[in-house]
Amino acid sequence: MSQRSLEVFYEPNLRLTQAHGLLGYNAGYAEARGRATFDQCQKNLVWRLLGDVEIGPHSTVLDIGCGIGGPSGWIYERYRPARLIGIEYCFSSVRTAKQRLAGKPRSPIFLQGDAHWLPVRDQSVDVIFNLESALHYADKRKFFAECLRVLKPGGVLCLGDITTRHRRTFAVLGTLSRLISQFFTHARLWSSSDYLATFESLGFQFIRHEQVTRQSWNSLADGLDDIGRVRWRGARGYRGRFCYLYFVARLLRDKWLDYDLFALEKPKRVESG
Numbered sequence: 001m002s003q004r005s006l007e008v009f010y011e012p013n014l015r016l017t018q019a020h021g022l023l024g025y026n027a028g029y030a031e032a033r034g035r036a037t038f039d040q041c042q043k044n045l046v047w048r049l050l051g052d053v054e055i056g057p058h059s060t061v062l063d064i065g066c067g068i069g070g071p072s073g074w075i076y077e078r079y080r081p082a083r084l085i086g087i088e089y090c091f092s093s094v095r096t097a098k099q100r101l102a103g104k105p106r107s108p109i110f111l112q113g114d115a116h117w118l119p120v121r122d123q124s125v126d127v128i129f130n131l132e133s134a135l136h137y138a139d140k141r142k143f144f145a146e147c148l149r150v151l152k153p154g155g156v157l158c159l160g161d162i163t164t165r166h167r168r169t170f171a172v173l174g175t176l177s178r179l180i181s182q183f184f185t186h187a188r189l190w191s192s193s194d195y196l197a198t199f200e201s202l203g204f205q206f207i208r209h210e211q212v213t214r215q216s217w218n219s220l221a222d223g224l225d226d227i228g229r230v231r232w233r234g235a236r237g238y239r240g241r242f243c244y245l246y247f248v249a250r251l252l253r254d255k256w257l258d259y260d261l262f263a264l265e266k267p268k269r270v271e272s273g
């Protein structure tokens with residue numbers, strides 16, 4: 001995947017979030033419709049994915065695919081870990097994340113980087129947070145190998161992603177949409193069972209898995225209602241992204257897409273023979 005084309009894909013998201021004062025790019029989580037702002041729902045998804053994973057004053061946390069840094073900032077404020085590093089492929093998002101937190105004495109660090117080649121030392125990380133980003137990765141096994149490399153023994157990977165039970169259909173649509181580049185979504189969807197089988201084959205220890213498709217749909221549908229109520233003056237080009245997200249919400253509602261949250265542990269000891 002070219003860095004430039006992902007950058008172009010996320011430009012409308014950047015405009016849309018800036019126009020509405022949002023800090024996240026994720027679908028969010030809501031038990032029922034009409035109860036919370038989209039911003040709050042995006043935070044709720046972060047807390048839901050982390051669950052009761054321990055993050056303390058000595059922890060090092062990586063937020064991979066951190067977007068414009070909303071979730072990194074929320075995690076940092078709540079847990080005050082020793083270090084929180086946000087890694088993001090798009091330069092424009094890294095710039096936005098840095099600008100927002102500039103001048104704060106203590107804040108997350110944001111780096112441009114690729115989830116397939118993490119710019120982090122071996123066995124140096126306690127918790128990896130990865131929300132709605134792995135759907136873009138061309139080689140997810142390589143990403144998980146990197147997670148295993150950088151996690152300390154006993155370290156935890158929290159991964160939330162959009163998945164599908166109709167992988168073949170989406171693969172065909174993905175190939176077709178490459179021909180009409182403005183519809184190319186950069187999504188390489190897996191099913192939840194693809195994820196579970198891969199975690200097992202790579203030796204991760206299972207902590208938790210839950211499917212939150214309905215709650216993500218509640219949140220995204222409400223969020224789009226809020227966005228749709230505001231007049232779209234001066235927010236160039238995000239009309240198309242609104243329609244795209246509306247389509248994603250429909251696919252979640254009709255269960256063509258799912259939303260899965262996983263927590264896995266890197267084994268404390270590798271079993272010998």
Ligand SMILES: C[S@@+](CC[C@H](N)C(=O)[O-])C[C@H]1O[C@@H](n2cnc3c(N)ncnc32)[C@H](O)[C@@H]1O
Nearest residue numbers: 024025026065066067088089114115131133136
């Ligand atoms: C849907 S957004 C989610 C952003 C953030 N996690 C949040 O919840 O607000 C997915 C993000 O993953 C980033 N991304 C995609 N491929 C990546 C890669 N190979 N390495 C790092 N980040 C990547 C995208 O640029 C985008 O910012």
